[in-house]
Amino acid sequence: xxxxxxxxxxxxxxxxxxxxxxxxxxxxxxxxxxxxxxxxxxxxxxxxxxxxxxxxxxxxxxxxxxxxxxxxxxxxxxxxxxxxxxxxxxxxxxxxxxxxxxxxxxxxxxxxxxxxxxxxxxxxxxxxxxxxxxxxxxxxxxxxxxxxxxxxxxxxxxxxxxxxxxxxxxxxxxxxxxxxxxxxxxxxxxxxxxxxxxxxxxxxxxxxxxxxxxxxxxxxxxxxxxxxxxxxxxxxxxxxxxxxxxxxxxxxxxxxxxxxxxxxxxxxxxxxxxxxxxxxxxxxxxxxxxxxxxxxxxxx
Numbered sequence: 679x680x681x682x683x684x685x686x687x688x689x690x691x692x693x694x695x696x697x698x699x700x701x702x703x704x705x706x707x708x709x710x711x712x713x714x715x716x717x718x719x720x721x722x723x724x725x726x727x728x729x730x731x732x733x734x735x736x737x738x739x740x741x742x743x744x745x746x747x748x749x750x751x752x753x754x755x756x757x758x759x760x761x762x763x764x765x766x767x768x769x770x771x772x773x774x775x776x777x778x779x780x781x782x783x784x785x786x787x788x789x790x791x792x793x794x795x796x797x798x799x800x801x802x803x804x805x806x807x808x809x810x811x812x813x814x815x816x817x818x819x820x821x822x823x824x825x826x827x828x829x830x831x832x833x834x835x836x837x838x839x840x841x842x843x844x845x846x847x848x849x850x851x852x853x854x855x856x857x858x859x860x861x862x863x864x865x866x867x868x869x870x871x872x873x874x875x876x877x878x879x880x881x882x883x884x885x886x887x888x889x890x891x892x893x894x895x896x897x898x899x900x901x902x903x904x905x906x907x908x909x910x911x912x913x914x915x916x917x918x919x920x921x922x923x924x925x926x927x928x929x930x931x932x933x934x935x936x937x938x939x940x941x942x943x944x945x946x947x948x949x950x951x952x953x954x955x956x957x958x959x960x961x962x963x964x965x966x967x968x969x970x971x972x973x974x975x976x977x978x
């Protein structure tokens with residue numbers, strides 16, 4: 679049965695937009711289009727801000743050495759900057775000031791790239807790595823300070839603290855003593871290094887600053903690569919003729935052959951104010967006596 683034309687017209691009008699009132703339904707849809715488009719733009723803007731939100735560091739990204747600022751300190755700072763920029767809708771507030779124009783000058787907040795110029799394997803698990811500095815520039819660390827190294831293994835970012843063992847006044851380079859462990863994440867990264875590669879460091883860190891003649895005597899206890907923090911302080915004292923601080927260094931190693939920087943330590947022991955002792959855990963007494971005699975003969 680065919681519906682009356684008047685009824686059919688009203689039915690079609692109600693389907694197009696109930697309560698829309700007289701007039702074509704298309705006109706009403708176009709009136710709503712700007713509102714829907716505005717909502718879409720607002721959603722896209724919110725999504726863009728969320729993509730700019732700083733990512734919280736993983737526990738593996740903290741070196742655990744108590745450095746300041748820590749990666750979590752930097753995250754909280756960047757998060758506060760992001761929240762302020764988002765509230766004011768001003769992305770220019772997210773821009774960091776360029777604090778370093780030359781990689782020879784360190785930044786405690788920003789990782790800088792340094793070229794690896796040499797990798798020497800001292801023992802089966804220990805490496806001496808030299809990093810290049812531009813021209814005759816110096817690293818600028820004070821004796822007692824350390825750096826933070828960043829590495830990536832299987833897409834996991836890790837950070838560890840290391841103390842350069844090169845002299846504080848070394849020009850054009852700095853050196854780091856690193857021991858690698860079979861299950862260590864950073865060790866996997868370091869083992870892959872070769873001359874020409876790039877590594878990323880930030881710093882300096884450390885609140886202990888050695889001052890000449892601040893103490894009458896220093897007792898240094900070092901096991902393995904724990905010798906590294908002692909080296910810059912020891913060399914700083916012996917390089918300064920005015921510094922009369924007396925030093926006793928006790929180094930603990932597995933074997934006599936495994937003593938790191940043996941030649942350097944023997945040279946340091948010739949100074950009137952330096953005494954060195956080596957505690958070996960895997961050497962028989964007869965071998966220890968033979969090595970002691972060899973050292974005595976070498977110093978005559």
